[in-house]
Amino acid sequence: MANKLHLEVISPDEVFWDDEVDTAVVRTIEGDVGLMNEHLPMVSPLIVGRIKIVKDGKAREASCAEGVVKIRGNRALVITGAVEWVDEIDIERARKAKERAEQRLEAKKNDVDLDRANIAMTKALNRIKHYERLEK
Incomplete structure (x- = not known):
């Protein structure tokens, strides 16, 4: 267990993951970052993307909304608005959701609607991309 990283991934709805892992990869504003035991201390914003979790040599991916990652020593915490296994x-x-976002973007009602539509579009495209990649 000494070489393991304790990873906790939480969203407003649930504790998605709370267990020891070999490694994890998260998508930050500066790109993908691999997390492992005794990683340098770090706090970074997450963008819409994925979380790759490797436990006992087996990898599993989740689609993830924006959030934040904090790592220190052998503990990492990911807080995200939404997360689900691919x-x-x-x-x-x-x-x-993608179709609704496209309709809102075409309507161009006001800045708030456009911002929300762009966020919804990004999240929908992320989920579709990860799902389709899994299907191949």
Whole structure:
């Protein structure tokens, strides 16, 4: 266990992951960052992307909204607005969210709606991309 990293991933809805891992990869504003035991202390914003978790040599990926990662010693904490395993993505829901965002972007009502539509579009495209990559 000494070479393991304790990773906790939480969202407003749940504690998504709380266990020891070999490594994890998160997408920060500066690119992908690999997390491992005794990583240099760090706090960084996360962008919409993925979290790759490797436990006992087996990798699993989750689609992730924006958030923050904090790591110190052998503990890492990821706080995100939303997270789900790629193999559990409801692809039809993601495609409908993309369509709604496209409609809002075309309507161009006001700046707030455009910002929300752009965020919704980014999240939907992220979920679709990860799902389709898994299907190949």
